[in-house]
Amino acid sequence: MRKSVIGLVTGGMAVALVLTGCSSDKNSSSSGSSASGSTASVKGKVGVILPDTQSSARWESFDKPLLTKAFATAGVSADIQNALGDKSKMITIAQSMITEGVSVLAIVNLDSTTGSQIQATAKAAGVKTIDYDRLTLGGSADYYVSFDNVKVGELQGQGLVDCLKAKNVTKAKVIELNGSPTDNNATLFAQGYNSVLDPLYASGTLVKAGNQSVPNWDNAQAGTIFEQLLTAAGGKVDGVLAANDGLGNAAITVLKKNHLQVPVTGQDATVQGLQNILAGDQCMTVYKPIADEANALAALSISLLKGETGKTTGTVHDATGNRDVPSVLLTPVAVNIANVSKPVSDGFVKASELCTAAYAAACTKAGIS
Ligand code: BGC
Numbered sequence: 001m002r003k004s005v006i007g008l009v010t011g012g013m014a015v016a017l018v019l020t021g022c023s024s025d026k027n028s029s030s031s032g033s034s035a036s037g038s039t040a041s042v043k044g045k046v047g048v049i050l051p052d053t054q055s056s057a058r059w060e061s062f063d064k065p066l067l068t069k070a071f072a073t074a075g076v077s078a079d080i081q082n083a084l085g086d087k088s089k090m091i092t093i094a095q096s097m098i099t100e101g102v103s104v105l106a107i108v109n110l111d112s113t114t115g116s117q118i119q120a121t122a123k124a125a126g127v128k129t130i131d132y133d134r135l136t137l138g139g140s141a142d143y144y145v146s147f148d149n150v151k152v153g154e155l156q157g158q159g160l161v162d163c164l165k166a167k168n169v170t171k172a173k174v175i176e177l178n179g180s181p182t183d184n185n186a187t188l189f190a191q192g193y194n195s196v197l198d199p200l201y202a203s204g205t206l207v208k209a210g211n212q213s214v215p216n217w218d219n220a221q222a223g224t225i226f227e228q229l230l231t232a233a234g235g236k237v238d239g240v241l242a243a244n245d246g247l248g249n250a251a252i253t254v255l256k257k258n259h260l261q262v263p264v265t266g267q268d269a270t271v272q273g274l275q276n277i278l279a280g281d282q283c284m285t286v287y288k289p290i291a292d293e294a295n296a297l298a299a300l301s302i303s304l305l306k307g308e309t310g311k312t313t314g315t316v317h318d319a320t321g322n323r324d325v326p327s328v329l330l331t332p333v334a335v336n337i338a339n340v341s342k343p344v345s346d347g348f349v350k351a352s353e354l355c356t357a358a359y360a361a362a363c364t365k366a367g368i369s
Contacts, residue, residue, distance in 0.1 A: 047097035052085035055217030137320035153192020159284035163263035172238035222250035245273030278362035
């Protein structure tokens with residue numbers, strides 16, 4: 001313990017050495033476009049801890065390579081690790097990163113309790129922190145980088161409603177499969193989709209046939225939960241609001257077993273989610289251009305390394321900590337069969353990964369080559 005405290009202090013001193021005074025940068029609009037710029041003088045290392053490999057394919061398939069690229073382009077040394085869904089492991093990784101001398105630590109928390117703990121330890125060592133994608137409630141992050149997560153939910157709710165309308169289903173029975181109760185984003189997604197669905201439940205246009213959160217976004221558990229909800233709904237459902245592609249795929253697997261094909265939503269524009277859209281098994285996904293999120297994180301890290309104020313798009317209120325966190329919030333995009341080619345034309349996913357033999361014909365039809 002004592003050894004790591006010494007390490008912590010050393011890390012803090014490293015920060016002090018590179019501080020070059022406060023800049024006059026005002027909070028201004030940034031879409032997190034590029035992390036590059038006058039980076040020649042940037043010294044110091046950044047640590048990034050991703051949450052797991054199970055709750056979404058995004059962390060290893062998109063975030064890791066895009067963050068690696070963003071920091072490399074910016075000329076900043078970065079140590080990017082994954083906590084593999086283990087909260088104690090995240091704490092241990094954070095401690096060793098602080099000891100190794102990172103000046104900035106970015107985390108995707110596994111819950112706000114351990115997230116705050118990590119940030120308090122970092123702060124005590126003079127290490128700046130950034131919340132990446134998930135806000136740590138009651139935490140002390142200097143910045144928050146994410147997408148507009150309420151908007152993500154609104155796109156999901158509206159996407160489901162549009163798909164149900166297209167199928168002419170009246171009094172459609174909807175099952176909601178929410179994200180992890182420990183993830184503030186899951187709360188925001190639900191706030192977004194319920195703002196669309198609740199009035200329709202109230203008017204009787206839709207019927208809420210089931211609603212449950214999936215602990216830790218565990219995709220396998222999501223299948224069991226969905227199966228139970230479907231049974232409780234008498235085996236009948238007309239649409240599924242699934243909070244991400246992994247949960248959506250879990251529901252689709254159960255639906256197929258029951259010879260049902262109904263609109264299912266998702267999020268992350270994963271290869272699996274996009275293939276489910278091509279196959280007609282999934283109604284939509286929410287595409288979040290993660291290169292922008294990674295670039296925004298690199299840009300804010302550089303500002304912290306230089307002792308400057310980073311460019312933000314506004315603030316996000318942390319009700320637990322009762323503070324406004326300077327934030328960069330990016331814009332999510334709804335993707336359905338009509339624009340399923342977008343993540344490919346953007347270079348987010350490769351046509352070769354998406355258009356495997358089983359999806360080749362659907363890809364051609366969707367204009368993906
Ligand atoms: C992220 C989603 C992801 C989910 C599960 C959320 O906090 O915003 O993109 O699908 O976590 O990892």
